[in-house]
Each structure stands twice: as C-alpha cells, then as structure tokens.
Amino acid sequence: MTDLFGKQEKFFPAKEVKKPDFSTFVAFDIETTGLDRHSDIIEIGAVKVVNGKLTDSFSELVNPSVMISPEITNLTGIDDDMVKDAGRIYDVLPRFCRFAENHILVGHNALSFDCKIMGYWADEYGIYIGNSVFDTLRFLRYRCEPFPGLQSRRLTCLCDYFGIVSDTFHRAAADAEVTAKLYLELQQKAHIKA
Numbered sequence: 160m161t162d163l164f165g166k167q168e169k170f171f172p173a174k175e176v177k178k179p180d181f182s183t184f185v186a187f188d189i190e191t192t193g194l195d196r197h198s199d200i201i202e203i204g205a206v207k208v209v210n211g212k213l214t215d216s217f218s219e220l221v222n223p224s225v226m227i228s229p230e231i232t233n234l235t236g237i238d239d240d241m242v243k244d245a246g247r248i249y250d251v252l253p254r255f256c257r258f259a260e261n262h263i264l265v266g267h268n269a270l271s272f273d274c275k276i277m278g279y280w281a282d283e284y285g286i287y288i289g290n291s292v293f294d295t296l297r298f299l300r301y302r303c304e305p306f307p308g309l310q311s312r313r314l315t316c317l318c319d320y321f322g323i324v325s326d327t328f329h330r331a332a333a334d335a336e337v338t339a340k341l342y343l344e345l346q347q348k349a350h351i352k353a
Contacts, residue, residue: 182209182210183209184208184264184265184293184342185205185207185260185262185265186205186206186208186264186265186266186335186336186338186339186342187259187265187266187269187273187331187338188203188204188266188273188335188338189202189203189273189277190202190237190329192225192227192228192231194272196275196276196278196279197279199221199223199224199225200223200248200251200276200277201220201221201235201237202218202219202220202235202331203251203331204216204217204218204331204335205255205258205259205331205332205335206336206339207258207262208342208343213339216332216335216336217255217332219251220237220241220242221242221245221246221247221251222243222244222247223242223248226239235330236329237330248284249284252277253286256288262290263291263292263293264290265295265338266295266338267295267296267314267317267334268294269294269295269296270294271296271297274292295338295342296312298345298349299317308320314334314337314338314341315328317341318337321341323337323341325337
C-alpha cells in the first residue's frame with residue numbers, strides 16, 4: 160500500500176515483503192499507558208476482514224512494566240488487576256503478527272500513534288513487522304472533499320457521521336471493529352483503490 164506521498168508505509172522497511180492481498184485486511188488498535196512512543200501497551204485488538212466480511216478477531220490484554228494510571232483506567236476501563244495475569248508484550252506481539260500474517264493493517268491514527276509504539280516494542284525485542292499500513296485518519300486529512308459537513312476526524316465522530324454503531328470506545332477490539340467498518344465505508348464512498 161502506498162501512502163498519499165507515494166512511499167511504502169511499514170513499521171520496519173528493512174526488508175520487502177510480498178505484496179498483500181487487498182481483498183483481506185486486518186484492522187487493529189492498541190491501548191497504552193501513555194501517549195509517547197515508549198508507552199507500554201496494555202491491550203491489542205484486531206479484526207480480520209475478507210471480502211468485506213469480518214471473519215476472525217484477536218484481543219489480548221498485555222501486562223505492562225508499569226502500573227496503570229487512574230487516568231488510563233478511567234479512559235479504557237483497564238486496571239492493574241485485569242492485566243496482572245496477562246502475557247508480556249514480547250509474548251503477545253508475536254501472536255498478533257501471526258494473526259495479521261502479511262495482510263494490510265488498517266488503523267485510525269495508526270502511523271502517528273499505534274505503529275510508533277508497536278514499532279518501539281517490536282524493535283526492543285527483535286520482532287519484525289513488515290505489513291503495509293493504511294491510516295484512515297491520514298487519508299481523511301487529505302481527502303475530506305467527499306464528506307461535506309464532517310466536523311471532526313475523531314473515531315467517535317466518524318462513527319456518528321457514517322452511522323457505525325459501537326457500545327464501547329477506547330477498548331482495542333471494539334475500536335478495531337469500528338475502524339474496519341470505517342475503512343469499508345471509505346472504500347465505497349471515497350473509492351479507495353488498494
């Protein structure tokens with residue numbers, strides 16, 4: 160997948176991978192202990208979509224190396240007790256990679272947030288992630304003309320705009336599912352050519 164600037168977007172462009180099959184994609188999201196690239200991941204969620212239909216899902220909590228702040232618990236609902244028996248990132252991230260295979264990864268604000276944090280931890284433990292990435296937020300920043308009246312590009316506002324229903328936000332699996340639905344909407348309405 161090439162981004163809007165014509166270059167390949169990958170977590171680690173160190174080696175080439177086979178071109179992904181664009182009839183299948185994996186929408187993903189993470190929850191973290193903070194906003195900088197060294198923040199600990201506390202949850203990874205993903206859904207696999209084949210020919211427009213959700214076929215599989217991935218959802219794992221991650222035991223971080225730090226305590227979860229009350230602010231993050233208020234935002235995500237994830238607390239220290241929930242993650243105490245969860246796997247560490249060096250166990251969970253490879254399982255996510257096996258789930259994603261070589262399919263395109265779709266995320267909202269993925270290139271500025273999710274990929275940087277996942278990339279940091281993948282680099283820390285020598286885990287290679289070579290998937291191409293499509294960032295719905297970056298796409299919308301440069302292609303808003305098909306969507307008159309769109310007031311905000313926040314995921315919750317986009318769900319309202321496109322009529323995508325979700326009971327939960329700021330949980331990785333739920334956000335991954337609505338991101339998948341958003342991507343499908345963009346494929347239809349903005350004529351994304353993958």
